[in-house]
Amino acid sequence: MxxxxxxxxxxxxxxxxxxxxxxxxxxxxxxxxxxxxxxxxxxxxxxxxxxxxxxxxxxxxxxxxxxxxxxxxxxxxxxxxxxxxxxxxxxxxxxxxxxxxxxxxxxxxxGAVDDATATTGLYLLISTLRQFSKAERNLRSGSWKSGLAPAHDPSTKTLAILGLGGIGFRMAEMAHALGMRILYHSRHERRDVPSWCEYFSVEKLDEMFALTDVLSVHIPLKKETEGAVGEKQIRALKKGAIIVNTARGKVIDEHAMIRALEDGHLSAVGLDVYPNEPEVNPRLLEFPQVTLLPHMGTETxxxxxxxxxxxxxxxxxxxxxxxxxxxxxxxxxxxxx
CATH class of the missing domain: 3.40.50.720 (NAD(P)-binding Rossmann-like Domain)
Structure with a gap:
């Protein structure tokens, strides 16, 4: 046979x-x-x-x-x-x-990608809070620390996880080790996670966003999740908040995100994914406080x-x-x- x-x-x-x-x-x-x-x-x-x-x-x-x-x-x-x-x-x-x-x-x-993608997200979080990407570019160009705004300790900040699957939970564990407060929203509350993961239902999303210093996005891309983080959600975040995305570029309304960077509602973003990879919106390159990676999440x-x-x-x-x-x-x- x-x-x-x-x-x-x-x-x-x-x-x-x-x-x-x-x-x-x-x-x-x-x-x-x-x-x-x-x-x-x-x-x-x-x-x-x-x-x-x-x-x-x-x-x-x-x-x-x-x-x-x-x-x-x-x-x-x-x-x-x-x-x-x-x-x-x-x-x-x-x-x-x-x-x-x-x-x-x-x-x-x-599961196979949890650690590699979560550490990518953690790097983007730390880089944007501490302005490490901009500082490295300064050093390489010979301008040392010029133009750096005051940075922030992660331990003073609140991280919200949008989608607490395997990757999102590993990100939460790593950020919790830095002393961050951890909030999350998923389709359902998880009963298998520690009590320091604070759940917010869909009815309380605005309340979660209002507490958020860093929003880390971990939802899958489907027709119904395209643009899930849009103008309304971005403007509901604290003024000066940061968005980190290691999921898929299209789950965020890129134009709304750029507008929020332009007017200062977002202080920075850390991105590993983009809507039309390998193309990157050239507008993103104009913001020195932004940390950008070429989809490195699982590259180990x-x-x-x-x-x-x-x-x-x-x-x-x-x-x-x-x-x-x-x-x-x-x-x-x-x-x-």
Missing amino acids: ALPRVLICGDIVWAHEETQELLGSISKVIRMDSPDRADFLNGLKPGGKYEGIVGIYRHNTSADRLGIFDAKIIDALSGSVKWIAHNGAGYDQIDIAACKSKGIIVSNTP EESQRKMEVRALTNLRDYLTTGSGKDIVPELQSKSRL
Whole structure:
């Protein structure tokens, strides 16, 4: 009996041995070698080089050649495809509704990126409060400490976490160790977190924002969360507040954020993500107090390896049991398979 065919779509950098261990004996591993989207779509047709695949390992680097896994790509997948194991916590590059309509399950890699993304957020928080990014640029240009406004100790400030998932909670733990007061809002109050995490329901969001010195954003990008941090939410923050974003650029109304920087309602922002990456709004470069990173959140060897292994394990579990872990929330149900 022929082994099921699985497609590796995108980079595997660290987990080469694990790929063989997890999939080598139970599947025929096919490497996606299409130079562009047209070739990929052609390979999915009957008789094409990707015919008969049952599962896909997907990394965002595949978008450089194929674009995102939008409805056109999902619709082109044959009925044999039942599982897409996405490498990443965020899965906005996959059309989940299209997958659901075709009976394709999508898994992601929550937890694997918690430490790396949270430490990125912590750096942005400290850099903006202490003006370290601007100070380093001063030093490199020979201007030493000129033009630096008074900085702030984190221990005197209140941090609000918008979305207390794995990354948000790790950020909360790190900031709490600095002596910060921790507030949070999520869809539901968490019963498994310490009492120093103070919960605010959706009805009390304005109250939370009014107490906030630093807002750290950790909500996933979906149609309903685009622009979730908009003019109203930004203006509800304390005057002089800071926004840190390590989630997705589009969850913040960038124009509203820039207006608040212009008039001083926001004293600074720390960003690792942008609405149209790798493009960065040139207006952001005009604010010396802003700290900007080129989406470095998960760029550690340890996190990258954990993400690769977790995605591969999800694919292995589907092949061996017909099910698997880490199914994205939109596709979770008792009758999903």
